[in-house]
Structure formats: C-alpha cells, structure tokens
Amino acid sequence: MKRSRPAVLSVFVLAAVPMAGPPVAAADADVTVVVNTMAGMEKVDDLAIGVNHAIWDAQLGTPEVADLMRDAGVRAMRYPGGSYSDIYHWRDHTAPGGYVAPNTDFDHFMAGVRRAGGQPIVTANYGTGTPQEAADWVRYANVEKGYGVKYWEIGNELYGNGHYGASWEADDHPDKSPAQYATLVRDYARAMKAVDPTIKVGAVLTTPGEWPDGITADGDAGPWNQVVLSIAGREIDYGIVHWYPTGESGPEVLSKTDRIADQVRLVREQARRFAGRDIGIAMTELNTSYGRNTQPGALFAADAYATLIANGVFTVDWWNVHNGVERASTIAGQPDFHDFGLLSSGGCTEDGTTCQPALNTPFAPYHALSMLSRFARPGDQLVGASTSDPLVGVHAARHTDGGLAVLLLNRSEDTAKTAEVDYAGYSPAVAARVLTYGNGATGITTTTGTAGSVTLPPYSLTTLLLRPSTPSAAPAAPARPAATAVTDRAATLTWPATAPGVKYEVHRRFGSTSEALGETKGTTFTVDNLTPATRYSVNVLARDGAGRLSWASPPLTFQTTGPTTSSCAVHYAETSNWGNGFVANVDITNTGTHALDTWTLTFPWPTTWQHADSGWNANWSQSGTTVTVTNTDGNRVLAPGETTTAGFVGSYHGPNVRPTSFTLNGVLCSTG
Incomplete structure (x- = not known):
C-alpha cells in the first residue's frame, strides 16, 4: 500500500461588461467576485x-x-x-x-x-x-x-x-x-x-x-x-x-x-x-x-x-x-477515515468500533x-478570476461552445457567503445553472439562479454554468506569443497571424485584471517602459472589423533583467540546502564612482513562506516579506569597486524562490 505521507497605454480594461440579470447591491454582498475572460491561462488537457x-x-x-x-x-x-x-x-x-x-x-x-x-x-x-x-x-x-x-x-x-x-x-x-x-x-x-x-x-x-x-x-x-x-x-x-x-x-x-x-x-x-x-x-x-x-x-x-x-x-x-481505513474521526460534523481513497473500501478500524460506508461509496x-x-472540459481555457474574501476561492473557465463556468469555494466551515459576480470581456445571459456540493452531501445538486449573484453554503463547492447573452462568431484566438530581445526595460513579442484584417491587442495579466499594453495590425509588438527585474504575464487577443474579440492566447510569462547600468551590483548564491532551510551568500559591490559610507540593502522574498532567520557580516532583519541588511562597523565603507559578502541562514515552507530585486541605499542594483 501507499505510505501515508507599456505599460505604454496603461489603460485598465476591467470595467465590467454590463451585468446580465439583477445585480446584488454591494452593501448586501459578503464578497465580490471578478471574472476576466481576457486574462487567459492554460487549456484543459484530455488527461487533466x-x-x-x-x-x-x-x-x-x-x-x-x-x-x-x-x-x-x-x-x-x-x-x-x-x-x-x-x-x-x-x-x-x-x-x-x-x-x-x-x-x-x-x-x-x-x-x-x-x-x-x-x-x-x-x-x-x-x-x-x-x-x-x-x-x-x-x-x-x-x-x-x-x-x-x-x-x-x-x-x-x-x-x-x-x-x-x-x-x-x-x-x-x-x-x-x-x-x-x-x-x-x-x-x-x-x-x-x-x-x-x-x-x-x-x-x-x-x-x-x-x-x-x-x-x-x-x-x-x-x-x-x-x-x-x-x-x-x-x-x-x-x-x-x-x-x-x-x-x-x-x-x-x-x-x-x-x-x-x-x-x-x-x-x-x-x-x-x-x-x-x-x-x-x-x-x-x-x-x-x-x-x-x-x-x-x-x-x-x-x-x-x-x-x-x-x-x-x-x-x-x-x-x-x-486505500483503506487509517483512523476514524469527525471533521466538520462528518465521519472521516483518513483514507487516501476516493471510494470506500468498506473496512473498519482495527478495534472494529467504527466502519466505513458500503464498498464503493x-x-x-x-x-x-x-x-x-x-x-471545465478538455479544450476549455481557464481565465483570470479573483475574490475580495480570502475564505472564498474562485476559478473560471471559458467553454469551447461559448459558455462560461465559474467555480466558487466557500472555505468557511460555519458561514454562508453571498457573492456578487462581475464579468469583463464576457456578457452572460440572465439565467445560470447552479451546481452545488455542500458539506455532508451525497451528490451534486442542480438549481436555477442568476449570473450576477449566488449564495455559497458553508464549506461548499458551487459552479455557475453560463451562456452568452448574445452569441457571436469571434475570430480565432492567437497562439501563445514568444518573447525575444528581453532587456531591463523592454521585450519584443511575436505570434503567428490568425486571420487577415484583424488587429491584435496585447494585455498584461494581473490575476483577474488586465492592463492594455497596446495594439497592432502586425504580429510583432515591442513593449517598452517595463520595470527591471520584474515578471510579466501577457496575452494576445484578436479583434475583427465588427469589434468582436477572440479568446485570449495562452499566456506568456517572461522576466525583465536587472538594470543594465547601476552604481551597485549584487550576486546572490545559495551554498547549501537541507530541504526546508538553506545558507546563502550575498555579494554587494559598489560599482559607482563614489565611496559608500554606511549602506542598507533591501530585497523582497517572492513568497510569504520564505524567511531570513539569522546572518553574519551584516545586521539582518525581516518585516513581512522584505529583508533588510545593514553594514557592521567592519564593512561600513565600500570604496568604488569594492565588494563585501554577507551570509545568512534561511528557511522556507514552500517553493524556495530566488529573490531577483536588490536595492542598495535606494538604488536598484544590477544582478549576476
């Protein structure tokens, strides 16, 4: 058995398409949900x-x-x-x-x-x-x-x-x-x-x-x-x-x-x-x-x-x-057997006091x-979605037949949530099929609701199945773009043509929010005015002469380099790792023309589960995700061209993502 174990235009396009169906007043809703079909993610594989x-x-x-x-x-x-x-x-x-x-x-x-x-x-x-x-x-x-x-x-x-x-x-x-x-x-x-x-x-x-x-x-x-x-x-x-x-x-x-x-x-x-x-x-x-x-x-x-x-x-x-019974307990009022299986094995605990439901339940x-x-079915594309309440999760999928599905998770064990749902890039019909799986249920129930609002029972899964208010033949979605000539401030995006006569819109994705970076009738677009050492996710959409907008392309993610010129340089290197902790060195070089008399280096962790615990050859502290490193008396002055090395012991409880942005005395440093 298994062991246990660029921003040129900066135009926000999230203004919601007019709601189909009576909206819920914001004051009456516990949570606001935003679905943006222009923020395309990956498609569902046959084996998903x-x-x-x-x-x-x-x-x-x-x-x-x-x-x-x-x-x-x-x-x-x-x-x-x-x-x-x-x-x-x-x-x-x-x-x-x-x-x-x-x-x-x-x-x-x-x-x-x-x-x-x-x-x-x-x-x-x-x-x-x-x-x-x-x-x-x-x-x-x-x-x-x-x-x-x-x-x-x-x-x-x-x-x-x-x-x-x-x-x-x-x-x-x-x-x-x-x-x-x-x-x-x-x-x-x-x-x-x-x-x-x-x-x-x-x-x-x-x-x-x-x-x-x-x-x-x-x-x-x-x-x-x-x-x-x-x-x-x-x-x-x-x-x-x-x-x-x-x-x-x-x-x-x-x-x-x-x-x-x-x-x-x-x-x-x-x-x-x-x-x-x-x-x-x-x-x-x-x-x-x-x-x-x-x-x-x-x-x-x-x-x-x-x-x-x-x-x-x-x-x-x-x-x-x-898999079989490991131990019996009660969770959220329901019997749990700590069983890895999807289906009941029909067994009992070792002492025979508690038994599972019938085989294959x-x-x-x-x-x-x-x-x-x-x-979401094979060929459907997941799209951006977000909620205002951390206890409510959301995913959305654009269906190949023109429909849209919104999957909502209420993680609150005791409290129902009323959600107001807004849409960008999609205008749903008034009526929605509502699928619900609640705590202790023996199956999924189906009811009729509206696209604009839904009540989520405690500890539940709810899916809204929507149809477009006015079906239309949109142009084909572009293929995933590629990025070349990526620098600290720019990147060139290219993609294959989809159809003659369309123009292409390039959007940066922030979860459920899109920012229009620009448009072109060609299949190449250079994005300027980017921020150094920053990760960008973009989609390309096609719009035809009638104003109909395609699905979003699959996303492209790229990261700009550190600044090409700076008065400081930082080299970050992990020297050892033991699975949930590590040791790293940070080399700090004054590449400017003037000596630094006292210095402060800051860098943000890319995640919330990484931490600098203790260090040497500098004073180390962390607030939130930001690490601050200050000089000691022994390395207070950094002459032009001089390098000092500080090290630290870090810990993590998820992917240990390398930091990419380092600032010395307020100046963004080059990295290498």
Whole structure:
C-alpha cells in the first residue's frame, strides 16, 4: 500500500461588461467576485482529471468502479500503483514482497479504462526491472493488443531509494544517485520508443519546496532535478511530480494551494535551464493530510486541480481510488477515515468500533472531481478570476461552445457567503445553472439562479454554468506569443497571424485584471517602459472589423533583467540546502564612482513562506516579506569597486524562490 505521507497605454480594461440579470447591491454582498475572460491561462488537457489504480485493490477494473470513474469525468488512470510500480513485473503479474489482488493484471486494468472512456498512464518498473522489460510492455500494449498507451513513466519516487537518507522505494541498483537514474532513464526511453516512437516518456522529479528538493547529496553534481534534467532531459517528454501537503486543520491545508504556481514555474524553469527545452508536467499523485474523506479534502481537490490545470499541468491524478481505513474521526460534523481513497473500501478500524460506508461509496473528493469535470472540459481555457474574501476561492473557465463556468469555494466551515459576480470581456445571459456540493452531501445538486449573484453554503463547492447573452462568431484566438530581445526595460513579442484584417491587442495579466499594453495590425509588438527585474504575464487577443474579440492566447510569462547600468551590483548564491532551510551568500559591490559610507540593502522574498532567520557580516532583519541588511562597523565603507559578502541562514515552507530585486541605499542594483 501507499505510505501515508507599456505599460505604454496603461489603460485598465476591467470595467465590467454590463451585468446580465439583477445585480446584488454591494452593501448586501459578503464578497465580490471578478471574472476576466481576457486574462487567459492554460487549456484543459484530455488527461487533466485523473486517478491512481493499484494492483492490490481487488476492485480495480470492475464495472462498478469503471462506471463511477466515467460518471465523475475521470479521463486519466495510472497503473500499477505508486511504489508498487518498482516491484511489479507485468508479464507474470507479480510484485515480490507485496500483495497482488486477483483480476488486477494489465488487461483487467485496460478493460476498466476502456469502459470508463479514459486513458492509461503506465509506470514502468525501474527499481527491480530493466529497459527491456519496459520495452516488452510497450510492445504488448501497443503492438500486440492495440491499447494505444501513450504516457509511460520510468519508476516512482526514486529519490526515496535511500540516497538522501529516507528509503521507501525499491531500487536494486548499487548506485542510487540521480545520475544513475537519469542515465538509465535514457536507456529506458530509447528502448521503449524503438518499439513505439509515438509514446511519451516521463521521468521522476522532485516537487519544488518538498523534500528532497534542493538537497545535493555527497558526490552529486547538484540536486535531483538538476542532475536528472541535465542527463536525461533531451530524451524525456515530461516530468513527474507528486504532492502531499501537510497540515492539521482545514485552514492550514486549504491555504497550501498558493504554492502551486511557483511549483510549476520552477519545474518549467529547471527544464529550460538544465535540459535546454520545455517539457510537459504531470502531477501523478496528489492528496492531502487532513479531511481526506470529508469536505476539506473536496475543497482542496477542487482548488488544487483547477490551479494546476490553469498553470499548465496536463494531468492531475488523485491518490487513489481505494486505500483503506487509517483512523476514524469527525471533521466538520462528518465521519472521516483518513483514507487516501476516493471510494470506500468498506473496512473498519482495527478495534472494529467504527466502519466505513458500503464498498464503493464515494467520499467527498470524488464529488469534487465530478464537479471539476462539469466546470471545465478538455479544450476549455481557464481565465483570470479573483475574490475580495480570502475564505472564498474562485476559478473560471471559458467553454469551447461559448459558455462560461465559474467555480466558487466557500472555505468557511460555519458561514454562508453571498457573492456578487462581475464579468469583463464576457456578457452572460440572465439565467445560470447552479451546481452545488455542500458539506455532508451525497451528490451534486442542480438549481436555477442568476449570473450576477449566488449564495455559497458553508464549506461548499458551487459552479455557475453560463451562456452568452448574445452569441457571436469571434475570430480565432492567437497562439501563445514568444518573447525575444528581453532587456531591463523592454521585450519584443511575436505570434503567428490568425486571420487577415484583424488587429491584435496585447494585455498584461494581473490575476483577474488586465492592463492594455497596446495594439497592432502586425504580429510583432515591442513593449517598452517595463520595470527591471520584474515578471510579466501577457496575452494576445484578436479583434475583427465588427469589434468582436477572440479568446485570449495562452499566456506568456517572461522576466525583465536587472538594470543594465547601476552604481551597485549584487550576486546572490545559495551554498547549501537541507530541504526546508538553506545558507546563502550575498555579494554587494559598489560599482559607482563614489565611496559608500554606511549602506542598507533591501530585497523582497517572492513568497510569504520564505524567511531570513539569522546572518553574519551584516545586521539582518525581516518585516513581512522584505529583508533588510545593514553594514557592521567592519564593512561600513565600500570604496568604488569594492565588494563585501554577507551570509545568512534561511528557511522556507514552500517553493524556495530566488529573490531577483536588490536595492542598495535606494538604488536598484544590477544582478549576476
């Protein structure tokens, strides 16, 4: 079983399109929700909503389970089950050292996948297997049986093979380093693709901010991701990450989804830096530590899946379909069994005093997946949305048929919230279908409401399904733009033409707010007057001669460089890391023509979960996310060309994002 574990125009375009339906007076609403369809994010992949199946689960592939997966809109199904993947031999359907349930072989699994209308994700045995064994599996699946298995992983969580101290993953190789793993991944990928060149192969990566990410073990050239991507990055098609955020309460767990955007961005940046290319990202295991079977688990699942999809993760796979009772408790008035499964296993606690509901009864996260599949379908595009209340979360998706869906999460356990909903770039019809999944419910209810307002029950998921007030044929959305010639103050954006006679609008995205940077009839646009060392997200939209506006392009994110000229320079370098803390040095150089007599350096952390705890060769303090570093008597004066080095011990509880903007005595410094 699985272990527990430029701004040239500066015109704001958010002025809401006139509301369809009676608006709620602001004084009467608890929260204001803003949806901006011009702030485009990523599209929903065919495999976006997924689950894990395990060969020790006797219900794997049964018609009842397959039908439940189909009804929930599950499209991806991963096999043969977490850490069992590294002891499983598909040909004889054995897992030495583990339990294998009857009728859970690969063909039974595929029968369930096909009945559910899903697609498989298969994990080849790295720990106790060989490249030839994996290639033979590809041949059996796709040549002999015609199953068309596209996505294959090489092993599961191999960083847990003891190389970093903790050992839960089987790995018979004498060399357990990331370099050995990456070298064999190349062998696996080549052997498997020699059988079927159309398959996609994924390699195990660590999740930024989660152990052992950032740690460099003795003898390694760098942390796990750096080594694996440097060696195998040209051979693989996607990276595999897993996430089990910790927490002992609903508020603690539900707040952790704010880590996701940085997790995904850092993996993407690591691939570009160490592999020299973009790769896909798959989160093939996800679950939570609190309320797994009750409403906190449902709220977490809905928020995490939607956020991951919006950030371009092509599949998110819940761990798992069945697992079993760990312990019984009551959460938000409902029985919780601390069970990783989406469906009840029908078991009881060890003392027999508390039993689960009947076998295959859906737990709350199952209904969250069902809600997600109605909120956003393959091909739909997530768009920007925000709320005025931190206890209310929101996601929005533009549907390929012209509709719009708004998913609202009320994280307050006790209080209903009345929400006023405003729209930019979209004019909804008055009526809305309202889907609701409340605390303790056994299914999703459907009612009729309005586009402009909705009441959110305590601890609930609510989706508004909307139609446009006046359907129209808009021009095709542009493709994702590319950025070149990025400097401290400018960037040139380019994109393919969509249709003759249209003009293109370039928008900077701030969550649910857009700022118009300019427009052009061509397919190139230079953005000027940008801020140095700043990250920008932009979309391109096409408008035709009738004024009809396309969907937003997929987003482009780029970062301007530090100032090209400055009277100071800063070099920031992490020197060691142990998983939730690190040591870093900051080199400060006076590049001006005059001596500095006393100095103060400030820099902001990019996140709220990073902290400078203590330091040396300077006075260190932190207020909010801003770190302040001042001289000591020994380095008070910095002559022109002189450098002083100060160091500190830092801590983090999420992705450890490198700071990029440093100011010395009020002057923004160049960086390197």
